[in-house]
Amino acid sequence: MVPLEKITKLPRSPGIYKFLDSSGRIIYVGKAKSLANRVGQYFQKNLKDGKTRQLVENVADIQVIEVFSELEALILEAELIKKYQPKYNINLKDNKSYLYIIIRKEGDFKKVLTARKSDIVRGDVCFGPYPDSFVAKYIVRSMRRIFPFRDCSTNKFAKYYKLGSPCLYGHIGLCTSPCLGKIGREEYEQVIKRVAQFLQGKQKNIVRDLQKTMTDASKKQNYEEAEKIKIILQRYEYIQQSFRAPREFMENPYLVDDIYEMALKELADALPILDTLPTRIECFDVANVSGKDAAVSMVVALGGRLEKREYKKFKIKLSDKPNDVFMLKEALTRRFLHESRKDLVSWGLPDLVVVDGGKGQVGVAVDVLNSLGLDIPVIGLAKKEETVVFKGTQKYQPIVIDSHRECSEAIPSYKELLLPKSSEVLKLLQRLRDESHRFARVYHHHLRTQGTFR
Numbered sequence: 001m002v003p004l005e006k007i008t009k010l011p012r013s014p015g016i017y018k019f020l021d022s023s024g025r026i027i028y029v030g031k032a033k034s035l036a037n038r039v040g041q042y043f044q045k046n047l048k049d050g051k052t053r054q055l056v057e058n059v060a061d062i063q064v065i066e067v068f069s070e071l072e073a074l075i076l077e078a079e080l081i082k083k084y085q086p087k088y089n090i091n092l093k094d095n096k097s098y099l100y101i102i103i104r105k106e107g108d109f110k111k112v113l114t115a116r117k118s119d120i121v122r123g124d125v126c127f128g129p130y131p132d133s134f135v136a137k138y139i140v141r142s143m144r145r146i147f148p149f150r151d152c153s154t155n156k157f158a159k160y161y162k163l164g165s166p167c168l169y170g171h172i173g174l175c176t177s178p179c180l181g182k183i184g185r186e187e188y189e190q191v192i193k194r195v196a197q198f199l200q201g202k203q204k205n206i207v208r209d210l211q212k213t214m215t216d217a218s219k220k221q222n223y224e225e226a227e228k229i230k231i232i233l234q235r236y237e238y239i240q241q242s243f244r245a246p247r248e249f250m251e252n253p254y255l256v257d258d259i260y261e262m263a264l265k266e267l268a269d270a271l272p273i274l275d276t277l278p279t280r281i282e283c284f285d286v287a288n289v290s291g292k293d294a295a296v297s298m299v300v301a302l303g304g305r306l307e308k309r310e311y312k313k314f315k316i317k318l319s320d321k322p323n324d325v326f327m328l329k330e331a332l333t334r335r336f337l338h339e340s341r342k343d344l345v346s347w348g349l350p351d352l353v354v355v356d357g358g359k360g361q362v363g364v365a366v367d368v369l370n371s372l373g374l375d376i377p378v379i380g381l382a383k384k385e386e387t388v389v390f391k392g393t394q395k396y397q398p399i400v401i402d403s404h405r406e407c408s409e410a411i412p413s414y415k416e417l418l419l420p421k422s423s424e425v426l427k428l429l430q431r432l433r434d435e436s437h438r439f440a441r442v443y444h445h446h447l448r449t450q451g452t453f454r
Helices: 004-008 035-042 050-057 070-084 087-092 133-144 154-163 185-200 203-219 223-240 246-251 255-270 324-340 359-371 424-452
Strands: 015-020 026-032 061-066 099-104 111-115 125-130 280-289 292-302 312-315 352-356 378-382 387-391 397-401 404-410 414-417
Touching: 004 035, 015 035, 015 070, 026 035, 026 070, 026 087, 035 050, 035 061, 061 255, 070 125, 070 133, 070 246, 099 133, 099 185, 111 133, 125 133, 125 185, 133 185, 185 203, 203 223, 255 424, 280 324, 280 424, 292 324, 292 424, 312 324, 312 424, 324 359, 352 359, 352 424, 359 378, 359 387, 359 414, 378 424
Parallel strands: 280 352, 352 378
Antiparallel strands: 015 026, 015 061, 099 111, 099 125, 280 292, 292 312, 378 387, 387 414, 397 404
């Protein structure tokens, strides 16, 4: 039996888990949004399901591989099941639920669909199998938001051709409507090629092809086409930020640890205001509607990892006007005054403060920290170009004139740092910013709901 201590120490992050028997053989592979929560469920008392109880009784060890997103966990789980064919993955699931993602030639325009093994026909290009229908369909939905494609039958294709109007997917931009001639055969083949590359994990190829196509369109002064490709590229790069091919995790199960460590080192090197590696980072964001039910979130990363047990939320008390900077000031003041309260448990001080915003937000954060006598580096992540904003020096220095020390203080100048989009530092800061935004919005909606029923 696996020691309870090992289960409780599992990370609360997405990933896959492997159950091994006493001989070291993998007997089950599963995915999880939170590894600690999902694996812990197996080892609760009074398991009702007999097959699951039998599985748990044969588990001698657990191995996990962390990933950055649920999509990565879904695809990695499928690859590991295909590789190891674990005994209990077969016993616990109905084989009929195993789906493949298929690229099928049907007429002049190929289509993308999900199918069981019995429905595969000669000439189909297959990816999978995926452990259940949700996995395959989730991946297909994610792809077609970036690379819209056809999935209809020959009869439906002919129907909408005669109607001269696209289907629902065509109307909402999830299909390029080849039935109406809105896309040429050669151009559509490029879409299908990118779908295949996505499923093969060839991320760099997709970005390179899109960038070349966009550049060629610009050179030909086809600016409308270049803008369309730019939007596709932005959508893809947004998903790609947190997507890595399964083989990367299979070759290095500690990839997430290595990337976090590298990101923190690069962050310390890139920011002159940092003297040491930032072990604890706190990120703040504001959520409100016209100043009402305002909330500020504090999200914490320890060693680069989001640590939900350290999160805090602040209900703004002093303003009902839409002033994000003022609200941030109140939350930061309350957060750092907390450390001076002897009757409260210390939250610990961060090595770096990150705020969602630019000069205004950075300025108010520096003001709060200086007023409390705290020397903590502050940076902002400005949304427009994802620019890192900070002050050249974090300390105010008194101005000396004719040997007389003036009360006024010199204001440090702002500096900006534009990191490459592929930078692990930028991805780390974006994860913090996006999580703080999500957490703030959740609390804000909670406050609005409370107000509705008061």
